[in-house]
Amino acid sequence: MMLIPCPWCGPRDETEFHYGGQAGVAYPADPHALSDADWSRFLFYRANPKGVFAERWMHQVGCRRWFTLHRDTATNEIHPAARTVTT
Incomplete structure (x- = not known):
């Protein structure tokens, strides 16, 4: 299971999010x-x-906001310094 850091709600389980594809x-x-x-x-x-x-990504179970993050597709490591908040 992956923890995705929502910029507004904090780290949440990946099941709360909707993947939106390439940024x-x-x-x-x-x-x-x-x-x-x-x-x-x-x-x-x-x-x-x-x-x-x-x-x-969109936090569909929480704040319902879209944001961009950088994730390593081989390890699922999320690079928080590269996160970009968008509305």
């Missing part, structure tokens, strides 16, 4: 100009590294 994926500037292949890449293609990775 920092920008919405297309002109979505109407995208081809089907471009939409496919935007919606479904994400990095899957072994190592530290920026992720979006």
